[in-house]
Amino acid sequence: MDLNAVRTFVVATEEGQLQEAGVELGISQQAVSKRIAALEKELGVRLFTRTARGIQLTADGQAFLPHARALLDAADRAVAAVRPGGRPLRVDVLGRRSVCAALVQEFHRQHPEFELEVVTLPNGTAATAAVRAGEVDAAFCGQQSPPPEGVRTMRVENEPLHLLVGLGHELAAATELRPEDLVGQRIWIPGIVPGAEWGAYYKELAAAFDLSIDAEGPNFGTEHMLDRIADTPSLATFFGTVIRLTRAEDLRLIPVRDPTPVYPHSLIWRADNHHPGLAELRRHLDENWRSSRREDVWTASWATEG
The missing domain is CATH 1.10.10.10 (Winged helix-like DNA-binding domain superfamily/Winged helix DNA-binding domain)
Structure with missing residues (x-):
């Protein structure tokens, strides 16, 4: 009709x-x-x-x-x-306990006028495809290469990595560590997917500091990993600082410095997306990035700041 x-x-x-x-x-x-x-x-x-x-x-x-x-x-x-602004801003984050989720939470706290819908896609490939298809307005990922045509990207965070060990680990008493202190340690990063951006990051990190990354077994989630680390004195893993460690009685989170390995998080979005909430989110993240950049860090060579 x-x-x-x-x-x-x-x-x-x-x-x-x-x-x-x-x-x-x-x-x-x-x-x-x-x-x-x-x-x-x-x-x-x-x-x-x-x-x-x-x-x-x-x-x-x-x-x-x-x-x-x-x-x-x-x-x-x-x-x-x-219509732009007539629906919630749909954003993909790398896990609801990730630094990306914390950034979006802070944005929502400062801008409650924008309704948000937060989703968690499995990896950067899926996130990029969702952005291109218009299924999400923006997504956080580690951007290894120039984005596809029509997609824009900007660096929004360098997430410092800490070493996580159980109380029985030989490094558990350290107050801080340098990358060379980790040589010979079994660093467990389960479930690395071939071609995933975080797999590429850890591969380059291992090569840069002669580290041993063990990708044994599937990733059954954070709690399973914490149990394994706490129960196995020979195991260690990397943890981002934003994750609150609630197991202080049997785990230790140790800063790594000189240099600090940081994971590069970027935001991607379609150039023709005019949702007003997206423009405000980008402005918010840009201000946070400019004020929180750190010196003396190591990150992957493919991580651009564009």
């Missing part, structure tokens, strides 16, 4: 004259008549009768009027749902 014709019918009903309906719609009286005639032909009924004072609804016109208004209301709501 032609919604322009339906809207013309409703406006004509409200104005009571075809000429006034044309003025309201910005079209000629002849165009109003043609639209209504086409709608009457499609419905197979007469909607108006002409009188000396204008037009008057027929019984069929009266029956159709509430449904016409409902059609227009549904159409207006459908448009509003996809």
